[in-house]
Amino acid sequence: MIAEMQIRNYSPRTISSYISSLTRLSLHYHLSPDLLSLEQFKDYLSERITADKISNSTINQAIGAWRILQCDILKREWSTFKVKRPRTHKKIPQILSPEQVQVLLSCISNIKHHALVSLAYATGMRRNEILSLRVEDIDSARNMIIVKCGKGGKQRQIPIKSSLLKILREYYKQYRPSKFLFEGYRPDMQYSPTSFRNILRKAALKSKVNKRITPHTLRHSFATHMLESGLNLKQLQLILGHNAMKTTSIYLHVADTSSIPIPDLLEIKTNETHG
Template identity: 50%
Template sequence: MTCEMRVRNYSEKTIERYISVIARLSKHFNLSPGLITTSQLKDYAYFLIHEQQVSVSTINQLISAWKILQVDVLGNAWENFRLKRPRREKKIPVVLSQAEAAALINAPRNFKHRAILCLAYVSGLRLSEVLSLKLADIDSGRKLIRVIRGKGNKSREVNIPDQLIAQLREYYRYYRPKLFLFESLAPGKPYSATSFRNIISRAAVKAGIKKNLSPHVLRHSFATHMLERGLNLKRLQLMLGHNSLKTTSIYLHLANPDLSNLPNLLDNPTQ
């Protein structure tokens, strides 16, 4: 299964996740994955939802891994093993106001902490993408970040402002990272997701923000604020690395548009 996924150019993180999903399924029934029936898979999914209370995303990962196993590895027809995907909950993302975002990224006294919060906010990168950034991924001459093998194993380029470039230069002069842009105490090792989450939690308290914040809130806020400042939806889709414009369009409902210059439909109507 690992070989098949690598041939199809899945990212290593996705491969690791899907293999782990199938391994847990196999352990649950104490059976080889190839001997597990669709009925047993449904029972396992029911167990995960009602006993383990896992998310819809986890169940979708299980179904995706199951499909690769049955169709690509075992050569079975998917119609004989298909399992319907659950409906996703339509949750409204938590978003900061522009004033709250500014307060948050300026709250830490530690310069490294301010730099990582600022980069996450003004680039809209995912948590894993921020932590995977290497020094070579910052192109200050072209004022952009290269996201190499992001979600779905796709790469893209994201523009960044002059203020962030200047901040990163100052950060580099002080911290001198070896490989990754943000490193742990061990040189050459990436910063941890737990440490990033702790930075956000402490910054929120210091900034007086009561909302439940996570690293992904910075991405939601980036997208919403870009729309509020006039960026078109298609360009935002490319910056976020979304496959579908429909995914990006959720931010249209979160943005507060400028209503001061709305056209008056009763003023000089045309024939």
């Protein structure tokens, strides 16, 4: 099953989650998962929802693993073993105002931490994408960052401004990372996700920004502020690396686009007619 997911270019994290999900299912019944019926799988999910209060994402992981097992490994018809995914309700993302972001950054004196948080906010990259960045992924000649470990293994390019490039250069001169742009206590190790969260937690306390701030809060803030600055939804989708426009469109619910200048289409048409 691992080989099948590797061939389909699943990320190591997804492979690990799917294998863990099927292992837990197997241990629950003390049977190999290929011997389990659809009803047993449904009963297992129902019990975990009731007893463990598992989230929709955990349920979806279990269903995804079940489908790969049934369809790709055992070559069975999905219609026979199909399980409907739970209905999801998109939450309005929590964001920071541009002023709150600046206050937050002003409370981070360590140049490495400042560069890390600045990069997260100014590019809207996911946490794992930032921590997986290598030094050579920064194309300073073109003012671009090449994201090579996007969701689903997809690559994309993100334009960066000279202000961010200056911050990254100052950081690089002082720390001289050799492999990953942000390294852990060993040069060949990525920076810790926990350490990233702790930087934001401490900065939030110091800045007195009364919000729970995570790397994803910075991503949400980036997306909202880009829309408010006039970036169109398709451009934002490409920068964020979303597969579907529907995912990106949630930011329309929080962005204040009232200050973006709207052209007078009738006036434009009149001018063209007279010309």
